[in-house]
Amino acid sequence: MASGALQGLRLVEMGQLIAGPFCGQLMADHGAEVIKIEAPGVGDPMREWGRNKPVWWPVVARNKKSITLNLRDPRGQEIVRKLVAKSDFLLENFRAGTMEKWNLGYDQLSATNPGLIMIRVTGFGQTGPYAPRAGYGSIGEAMGGIRNLAGDPSTPPSRVGLSIGDSLAATFACLGALMALQHRNRTGQGQVVDSAIYEAVLAMMESTIPEYTEAGFTRERTGAILPKVAPSNVYSTKDGEILIAANQDSVWKRMAEAMGRPELGSDARYATHHARGENQVELDAMIDAWTRTWSSGDLLAHLETHGVPGGKIYKASDMLEDPHFKAREAIIKVKHPAFQNLWMQNVFPKLSETPGEVAWAGPELGQHNEEIYGDILGMSRPQMTSLHDEGVI
Template identity: 75%
Template sequence: MAENRHGALVGLRMIEMGQLIAGPFCGQLMADHGAEVIKIELPGQGDPMRQWGQGKPVWFPVVGRNKKCITLNLRSAKGQDIVRRLLKNADFLLENFRPGTLEKWNLSYEELRAINKGLIMVRVSGFGQTGPYAGRAGYGSIGEAMGGMRYLAGDPSTPPSRIGLSIGDSLAATFACLGALMALHRRHVTAEGQVVDAAIYESVLAVMESTVPEYTEAGLIRERTGSILPKIAPSNVYPCTDGEILIGANQDSVWSRLADTMGRPELAVDPRYADHAARGEHQEELDALISEWTRGFKTADLLVLLDAGGVPAGKIYRADDMLADPQFTAREALVKVAHPEFSNLVMQSVFPKLSETPGEIAWPGPMIGAHNEEIYGGLLGMSNTEMEALREEGVI
């Protein structure tokens, strides 16, 4: 297993507790860029993500990549003592338990700060560490609903939809990572850590654009609009002979180029479509007009034509489309990763790309407890006898 890590965060250590996505995706982002992330899992059980994945359980190789996995029973007094030893020389503690859990285990920030004043505690939860809902169980789906995203997802003719991904969890983890790096910068000034409190519903709310001020200022509540943005035209999914294509040509100059590409330059100066406001008012008929044109093309041929005309467009990709696309290949957006069980494991690469300190996928999510010997015997200096006794007691 690779040890000579690369990336902007080499030299930083994070202890990751918790499971599923909302916390561990933050750990993945840190580990992707070189941080040493030591993931703690309950002996004999591990993260449920180890069993997740449609078709085959291939989710943990992604979310657990670049991490060092150890087993430790945090509910035991000895387990709590061991984690304190780990945190003495850690930069971050990442957890996504229900608020109050760490305090119950005598691992509150106040207690941990006493042994490491520079420790940054990154806490991810459904509703945050304070407020009347703090103690509630909170999943990403609930955060998406309360943050306003679910109401806007889907077609107006159907109930609110899931977008097909655990986006609430991933947003919360991303904001947690952002907060961790903000706190790290502040520590450079003060030498002191702090708590990063990332709530799922607030992380969703953060990307909800102007939906709230639209209501407070104009009394408007946004509704589900399916594949369009109301009054923003043309920007929609259009039919081809062998599929669909997304075209975004709502800016005046781009619309003019689309009209030229269609062989209908007169449309660009037609009073019904000549400017942004007019196109918005005639959005439905404009989409119908464009659809009539696109129906005569195969998606590949139309993409070439639109690209030549300087019109933003793209096929709606699935995994097989991504694997065949030369842009993905040129930038190594997808990479094949060696795995002892899965022979053709391809996953998304490390993003964003840094010019001088690029991250890497050094290894996929490892087996449960794969790094017990390295961390307990090496980092903490435990003897084989001591480790064996802890195993027998169910501590590690």
């Protein structure tokens, strides 16, 4: 078993792709025993995802155990009920109403396990007129508002290049599950954690709602900047772009010193947050003209000596070579039968007394059938063989 703060807790994971399974990954990273249920002979589609090679699965399923089970078969549903009765959490990300259709709703499951915490991740939540709709991450991102703000104002709404809506909903689901666990520790009572993708995105939307209701202002796409927040932008150098964030008054004064123009720190056009915001375009142009005279490495070193935040815009290759990443073991090698040693991001956040770990990469389909069905549920080998032959497990 993986070590970590959640060791001793058992989570049964149902569903597929990212919105639910990333929640399971976070909990498995920190020591929970996560038993992933997959369709016999098929498995989670994430097993096939990746550019040229299926490398998503080893990450999103790391530290998890895989069993196969036909959830549409009443015998499979009965097995779920027995397994959940011995578990702390059930995680699912099917369309709302699917679990109830299978007689696996919270009322049925909590009848035999009152302390059960059921984690439900969907596009629109378990209630409301949109609840029955199919809801993918991209739709939640659009409805939650982030798509309208992503990209350049000269182009249609963009995406951030990641399944951010799914991952946010899964992260909020994990947060909710741990809140529910604390409640259960006090009362013994379980509950449902209802995490909707569009609401997880909405939670990240800062002041966009009151800006509209109180000031009639609708925030729109602004590319690489935040309007009226300056200087905080991407600037050119002799060998590429870097990002500089010197928008705080005290940091701007240090930036002016770094530029060899300390008088700009007290110049009325730039001395305050408001003034810099009003003169953002000319300020960015002035800084860009200066940064273009430097190589990126020399400039970043120079900014550091003046206490000005700056950095390269990293790609994977930069991360693998960066000494800070290496010192904190932010990216690690994990043993994998197909890839020998597979590089992947480590467990976050770092806990001083109970750090999590990546004990193994994503398992083979049904790799833990015998352990779970035999050791936990007490099935005999003939029983397992029969259920396998009949397509149940």
